[in-house]
Amino acid sequence: MADFIRNPVVTLPDRNPAPHFCEQELAFTEEEKTKIARWVSQYPTPDGAVMWTLWLAQEKFGFLPPEVLRLVGEELGIPYAQVYGVATFYTQYYKQKKGVCVLDVCTCFSCQFTGGYDLLHYLEEKLGIHAGETTADGCFTLQEVECLGACGSAPMLQVSNGPFVHCVTRARADALIDALKAGRMPEFASVTLPQDEDELGGNRRTDVAFCERYATLPIAKHTR
Ligand code: FES
Numbered sequence: 001m002a003d004f005i006r007n008p009v010v011t012l013p014d015r016n017p018a019p020h021f022c023e024q025e026l027a028f029t030e031e032e033k034t035k036i037a038r039w040v041s042q043y044p045t046p047d048g049a050v051m052w053t054l055w056l057a058q059e060k061f062g063f064l065p066p067e068v069l070r071l072v073g074e075e076l077g078i079p080y081a082q083v084y085g086v087a088t089f090y091t092q093y094y095k096q097k098k099g100v101c102v103l104d105v106c107t108c109f110s111c112q113f114t115g116g117y118d119l120l121h122y123l124e125e126k127l128g129i130h131a132g133e134t135t136a137d138g139c140f141t142l143q144e145v146e147c148l149g150a151c152g153s154a155p156m157l158q159v160s161n162g163p164f165v166h167c168v169t170r171a172r173a174d175a176l177i178d179a180l181k182a183g184r185m186p187e188f189a190s191v192t193l194p195q196d197e198d199e200l201g202g203n204r205r206t207d208v209a210f211c212e213r214y215a216t217l218p219i220a221k222h223t224r
Pocket residue numbers: 106107108109110111112146147148149150151152154156
């Protein structure tokens with residue numbers, strides 16, 4: 001059950017939390033700035049590049065606390081509120097520090113009908129945490145997410161914004177956790193969706209390192 005249904009009282013986040021990064025750390029390198037400028041040049045206005053820049057910032061800093069969102073806004077020359085709005089809309093952007101592996105369990109319609117909540121609750125018990133929490137050893141964060149576009153392979157989950165694990169059974173979830181603890185992805189993960197390869201020309205994901213096994217790199221050519 002989504003958090004807001006379980007607990008309809010919403011606690012607003014601290015508007016001025018203590019920063020996680022110091023001034024010296026909060027900077028893009030010249031190479032990163034060049035990359036961002038190239039993205040900006042592809043759009044009529046700089047805000048068109050906000051998602052790419054947030055992604056780059058997340059890969060660099062690990063997550064997106066307010067001071068990193070401010071850095072992104074300053075680099076693009078757009079208001080903090082605009083960056084914040086985009087970052088908080090997508091679960092794929094991490095606003096808090098996460099575990100080494102983030103397990104996004106879909107509980108939207110198709111996955112819900114095929115056991116998405118059973119899977120979520122099974123992983124909660126197995127990992128000893130609730131959805132939205134991180135294990136004490138920092139290895140796993142478990143999240144409940146909306147449809148990830150793999151409804152035909154429900155129930156499914158995604159690992160750290162990368163590989164999709166389709167048709168997840170308890171046995172498959174056990175094998176996944178064991179493999180991730182050992183620092184590898186099991187073979188059954190990362191099934192490429194048909195539209196990745198054909199209809200969208202492999203234009204679905206940006207995590208190239210995870211996707212080298214794909215026949216078509218899942219990244220749009222014009223953004224490279
Ligand atoms: S409903 Fe789960 S991927 Fe679409």
